[in-house]
Amino acid sequence: MATISLAEFLQQLISNPALLITVVLVLGVILVNGWTDAPNAIATCVSTRSLSPKKAIIMAAIFNFLGVFVMTMVSNAVAQTIYNMVDFGDNPKNALIALCAALFAIVVWATAAWAFGIPTSESHALIAGVTGAAIALQGGKGINGGEWIKVIYGLFMSSIMGFIIGYIVTKLIGFICKGMDHRKTSSFFRKAQVCGGAAMAFMHGAQDGQKFMGVFLLGVFLAKGQGNITNFEIPIWLMILCSVVMALGTSIGGYKIIKTVGMGMVKLNTYQGFSADIAAAISLYVASILGVPVSTTHTKTTAIMGVGASKRLSSVNWSVVKEMVAAWVLTFPGCGLLGIIMAYIFMSIFK
Template sequence: MDLSFAAAWQQILSNPALLITVLLTLGVIFVNGWTDAPNAIATCVSTRSMHVTAAIIMSAVFNFLGVLVMTMVNATVAMTISNMVNFAGHSDVALVALCAALFAIVIWAVAAWYFGIPTSESHALIAGISGAAIALQGGFSGINGGEWVKVIYGLVLSTVLGFGSGYLICRLVMVLFRRMDRRHANSFFRGAQIFGGAAMSFMHGAQDGQKFIGILMLGIVLANGGDNTAGMALPVWMMLMCSVVMGVGTSIGGKKIIKSVGMDMVRLEKYQGFAADLAASLCLLLSSLFGIPVSTTHTKTTAIMGVGAVRRLSAVNFKVVKEMVLTWVLTFPGCGLIGFLMAKIFILIF
């Protein structure tokens, strides 16, 4: 299969279903940068280490680099996503079902943004394509259990490791810097938070960018009559395209979500914001290296909760936490059902 820029785009432009798939995927990447990436800079903005405009510009740049660099170095997350579902045996409508899944993800993400709730596009993506695959195959044969179990690992990893590392790193920072003058400490951690926000933005691009590259690869494979992307190399033009789109989406920002994650859930000092960013970045790096798709929102939020619990558990605003957990719980069945229904409707129409 020729995946060069010229050959791939010639095929995309000559195949309406593939063109719609590519445009919808780019739309989801844009929405992800717009609604999900703000979580990466929520803490450095809430502690006033950076002005929101400067933080959004920085996040856009490092999201771009994260998608590009990490995909070149280690693309296992992209492969996990593209091989998670089974569209085999239905080459005539497989792309239509994939389009339906992407449409469901956009609906879910925009609705969550409208209500200012930091949902997870990662969970929505997994749920949407799984629902569409089940609709296409008429049962759970549309799911690749070996790859899907990594989602469960990701939920555990992002929750337990996110909270635990946030708690431990914050404790360690408090011990190491306990003798530093408060004024000097604030100055030091203001700079450290900028580094932490950049690291979080980079890892957001690395995790979420790969997931959508995996979907693009799956679309092209389905258009060529294949059913999986095993052993295929990711083309550089695709990495660059996804990097640019995510960077542009991030530059628009999402101030409502920054407020919900960084300000409403728990009030953070600068050293706490740095600890949360470092903890979440390390969790995302570990997950990416092992090809485990995790929610960047989920990971960052649990890290902030762990940091807040160091001071006292009551410092965490559990009303906000409850809203977020409810959204996460609803995303899998909710977006999965929308993906299922949209796939059924699209297949009937087209």
């Protein structure tokens, strides 16, 4: 099973400019994920004032790392799916150029979404951008249908599971706590929501961390001229690097997304915030065990929608929802097309 030690990686990084460019771009994508996707994990904690933004970001950083580390030790199926979903062909040099183009397209797309405060799916941007670049290089042969179909399953799974479980958990808690002292339950759920936010941050690391580590290793192996590797082991140093960069991104730009998801879409009580976190964490855990790469953004936001709908549909700010849905719908064709365009541009410049 292929892997790379930290010492070997640093040696390659110094001697191989192509690898250096690839690593910078991958880390840029992870950083953008930190400020666009990771804040979803802690949005409800902050919006219900269970934690301050600073403490929530520290908690997210710690549990993102634990999610990356622990779940990768259990199963790296999500990383394997992302790694094998496209085929860049037999020429490692051309493949690496196309991959760099895809990563550049993802950064541009995600940064634009962040500028408007829209929590677009970084996972789908990653999938779309890489797929677009592979199509530019290989045509229809650039897509591995067996792996790519898991992405389609994940798109529907993340949306449906998040909404349904959020609705059910909220109704169940409301039934159990009916007639209890409101002050006591609020105090309990304020503490419980910290645990829920930690669980959500853990599962964000488990899902998104693996996706980006899969792409990172794809770039490393292509830079080494090893385009035929299909099975790999993720080194611990890469887990740490991914977690640190993701946490840095959250600290830079997280509050804008927190405001949209945790405050703009639905006004949440503490028990509702807890319900949304638990619902999303359960959905992400199931997907991770099955090796299905799903969107943490979709899962968390649809869970919040389910929580709001459990009270009444008018509790959900549907104008905010429409903006997010529009961003989701546009991500696949938009970022995919951008990936194709950037691949052609990069190929004409660097080939």
